[in-house]
Amino acid sequence: MSMTELIDAARTSKAWPFQEAQRLLKRYPDGVKPDGSPVLFETGYGPSGLPHIGTFQEVLRTTLVRRAFEALIGAKPEDGRTRLVAFSDDMDGLRKVPDNVPNPQVLAENLHKPLSRIPDPFGTDHGSFAAHNNAMLRAFLDRFGFDYEFIAASDRYNAGAFDEALRQVLRKNDAILDIMLPTLREERRQTYSPVLPISPTSGKVLQVPVEVVDAEAGTIRFADEDGTNVEQSALGGRAKLQWKVDWAMRWYALGVDYEMYGKDLTDSGVQSGKIVQVLGGRKPDGLIYELFLDEKGEKISKSKGNGLTIEEWLEYGTEESLGLYIFPNPKSAKQLHAGVIPRAVDDYWQFRERLAEQPLDKQLGNPVWHLARANGGFEGAEAPGAGDRLPVTFGLLLNLVGVLGAEADREQVWSYLGNYVEGADPETHPELDALVTAALAYNREFVAPTMQRRAPEPNEAAALRMLDEVLARSDEDTSAEDLQTQVYEIGKREEFGFENLRNWFRALYQILLGSDQGPRMGSFISLYGVANTRNLIRESLNR
Known part of the structure; x- marks a missing residue:
């Protein structure tokens, strides 16, 4: 099969990764950004709780779209025409203690501090609660063979890498307020600010009104927890942004072109899309996916720990079966519990056995074709092991x-x-x-x-x-x-x-x-x- 045949088939494929990639191609018809930089895909992770399969699925699905886009433009993974950033919002303040974490008193004593500045309750050699959870996420992404760049918000904030974008937020403070205030309850409007200062005395992320003193210098003024008026820089990790503003700032600062998110963030996506335009950027393309549910039909929560962990799935199933279960119909909700694993394992092998005999258009709709490409495992249409079958189910x-x-x-x-x-x-x-x-x-x-x-x-x-x-x-x-x-x-x-x-x-x-x-x-x-x-x-x- 030639690259031309693959491109032609990909551009007419109805498989959802290709449908998403085709939308992104309309953004960049030549398959490249105007400045020649790689097309940037992003996934987000909030490390306030242990990573679960809902976290992993976002990286996998985004990777599927990324590889589909490369097929559309005739690129190989090693060509460097795309990037995937897995971003951890570890500057967020801890709002509550998760139910499934040891030594909860460690977290209780550090509520509202940035996740990256809270001691590790797991007793490992990681430097913080966020660092432990970030490491867990990365370990599995590495195990699966994803090609990604990990970025922690704390590193960017603390090193000043976001400073210029933060200055832009301060310059546009009033315009951002015009977007956000109409969406808030009256009580919330009284304390809302796009910028969340970090208290110089307690180290907590504060939800208080903030006055921009000098946008170019990055200086802000606010009342600390004890009522003392404080004037300090918002740069260099001494402040972070409200969630919707932070998301928009990230899109603006990094130049994100594609990011999918769950339907619970639909409103956030709308407001962040408006804010990134105010900042001078462009909202990424991306789909809104349905959430995973537990066996009772309830939303999976990191803090409750009511979903399967990645480790549990791999104990009772396989990596490939996990990918197979995640692949279909991202806009349809799925129940995620141990009972779905056996069927997913057998379904994977059925799709794998069929792949070798399928015509190209059917191969591009076969989940195994996409899963094999997810880690750059092959260049053509036929995945390694296509046509293999197990002697028993x-x-x-x-x-x-x-x-x-x-x-x-x-x-x-x-x-x-x-x-x-x-x-x-x-x-x-x-x-x-x-x-x-x-x-x-x-x-x-x-x-x-x-x-x-x-x-x-x-x-x-x-x-x-x-x-x-x-x-x-x-x-x-x-x-x-x-x-x-x-x-x-x-x-x-x-x-x-x-x-x-x-x-x-x-x-x-x-x-x-x-x-x-x-x-x-x-x-x-x-x-x-x-x-x-x-x-x-x-x-x-x-x-």
Whole structure:
């Protein structure tokens, strides 16, 4: 496939990363900024709580758009025609103590101070609460292979890198107030200021009226916490900006061209877009995405810790499955809990298997194509491993491990796989081995503690006896397809009274596997073994 073919296909693709990239191309039709600098993508992170998958998804989705844009303009990642900045707003004042952080008294004693100036409650060697959380975010982004530049607000504020942009905010103070004050309640208007000074006595970020004394010098005047009038510089880390003003200033100072954000920031995006124009900049392009919800349908919160952590997903699933789950429909809300992991793992492998046989236009809509490009993994249309398939699904592995019980171990699982997969060995099947480890962890945490196999109804017991008789006449090397046919035929027999085959298979899952859903029974019997399956049937009949 030539680069021209890729560009032509990308410019007509309906996949959402290409749709976003096509909007950005209208901003720069030649694929480059007027001054020749790279097109800048940005993601934001508020390190007031531990990073969660909602944080990670923004970096991934933005990267998908970035790579799609490069495909549109015929650029390779190493060409340097784009940049991605992961920005941490660690100058923000801590408003409340998160629920999921150790030593909360450390944070309680430092409320309203910049996150980057609060001691690390985790007791690590990081210099601050924000530095610890920033490190956690970066560690995972590095693990996934993202190409990004990390920028901490504290570094830019303290080093004076934002000073010129801060002077511009001071120059435009009245115009910014004209934008913001009509959006605020009367009580809030009385204390609102675009600039938040940092108290020279307590070190806290103050929400007080501020008078601009000299915009060029960066001097402001305000009342400190004890009522004392203070005149000091707003530069060099002695002040920060209100959130919406800060966001606009960042767009202006860095020259951001693309940034997506959650629908909870819709109003912020509108006001910040107006402010950046006042400053002399331009609002970035970007989509507004729906938020992740927890199992109860509630918004995931860093402070509550009610969502899956990145570490939890990787314990029970894979990096690729996480990317697959995040990829589709960013404008639709998704529930994020452990129950979605098995399906995401199997969906990833289904898309990966299809990729090699798909025409180019279908490849560009395949999530695996985009995920493989996310870390610059390939240049053409075909991703590494395209067409690969696992010899067993993750769902089937979970069923096997569930039957083996909470005490099952890796060697035991591989002994069964050896009967099902030719040449099965962890060293020759590393990706399958990773799923074995994940399945064991998932079973211990979520399946084994609540597993209950119900007793069969009389008609179900009769069908199970017939299945046992059929299996008694089957060899251990009977193919999964033949076993599936035998199970299928039993379910169709009128004397057992199953309204449809779905009811028969559901009964098998509930009685033998302790689950409402399950694999193709022929595949399970072949993997678990004919004799072992007969033992399961006998146990269920004795139940």
